[in-house]
Amino acid sequence: MILDGRTALVTGAAKRIGRAIAFALGRRGARVAVHYGGSREAAATTVEELGAAGVEARAFQADLAQPAGIERLFEEVAAWSDGLDVLVNNAASFRRVPFDETTVEEWDRVQAVNLRAPFLCSQRAARLMRRSERPGGVAGLIVNITDLSALGVWRDYSAHSVSKAGVIQLTRVSAWELAPDVRVNAIAPGAILPEPGLDPASREWLERGREVPTGRVGDPGQIADTVVFLAENEFLNGAILPVDGGEHLVQGGRE
Numbered sequence: 001m002i003l004d005g006r007t008a009l010v011t012g013a014a015k016r017i018g019r020a021i022a023f024a025l026g027r028r029g030a031r032v033a034v035h036y037g038g039s040r041e042a043a044a045t046t047v048e049e050l051g052a053a054g055v056e057a058r059a060f061q062a063d064l065a066q067p068a069g070i071e072r073l074f075e076e077v078a079a080w081s082d083g084l085d086v087l088v089n090n091a092a093s094f095r096r097v098p099f100d101e102t103t104v105e106e107w108d109r110v111q112a113v114n115l116r117a118p119f120l121c122s123q124r125a126a127r128l129m130r131r132s133e134r135p136g137g138v139a140g141l142i143v144n145i146t147d148l149s150a151l152g153v154w155r156d157y158s159a160h161s162v163s164k165a166g167v168i169q170l171t172r173v174s175a176w177e178l179a180p181d182v183r184v185n186a187i188a189p190g191a192i193l194p195e196p197g198l199d200p201a202s203r204e205w206l207e208r209g210r211e212v213p214t215g216r217v218g219d220p221g222q223i224a225d226t227v228v229f230l231a232e233n234e235f236l237n238g239a240i241l242p243v244d245g246g247e248h249l250v251q252g253g254r255e
Contacts, residue, residue: 004029012091021084175238190244213246
């Protein structure tokens with residue numbers, strides 16, 4: 001897909017990986033809808049910096065745990081752009097709760113944000129993508145961000161891990177059902193270093209890099225570059241790409 005002049009919506013785009021994805025798509029000419037939940041100031045900064053880089057961008061707030069919020073988000077994006085070409089389901093809840101302490105409310109909240117929201121967003125995105133005119137019959141693109149908890153076992157992340165495993169199956173199901181109009185792929189990031197100065201746990205992540213076959217952790221830009229790769233390679237559909245330095249080969253059960 002040629003991204004120049006196309007419209008992309010990135011959920012959870014105010015910070016970190018989502019922000020990097022927004023910039024990567026914008027640098028290749030896409031108009032970027034920056035979704036955020038509660039990070040209003042960070043989203044405003046992201047939009048401002050995208051604009052300074054010559055990228056047309058706008059921030060859109062929505063609580064993805066609420067179906068009505070998702071419906072409104074897509075209505076607003078459609079009104080702004082009159083179509084949609086790329087959706088990146090990046091926003092997610094990431095909470096550590098022991099298996100036997102996970103409440104019904106906690107379970108439902110995690111599934112709502114991590115699994116139901118990507119499903120509902122993908123439904124609505126597909127409808128918009130089928131209305132958008134792309135030269136040569138090029139398909140729209142949905143990219144789901146899962147993680148290695150979907151491929152292995154992480155202690156105390158039962159609700160999260162199940163939701164992310166569900167995202168992999170959602171990717172496969174929707175890749176089959178939405179083709180040939182829409183391609184759907186997923187990325188499973190490994191240890192990705194937080195942006196400098198934003199996370200006091202950076203040292204812990206650097207230590208984790210010693211367990212990765214490549215001997216280091218990754219950075220948000222490498223995930224963003226993979227999204228661009230998925231956009232540009234029009235023969236990829238239903239793929240699940242670990243971008244983790246090979247960590248999925250050795251992770252087993254992780255504490």
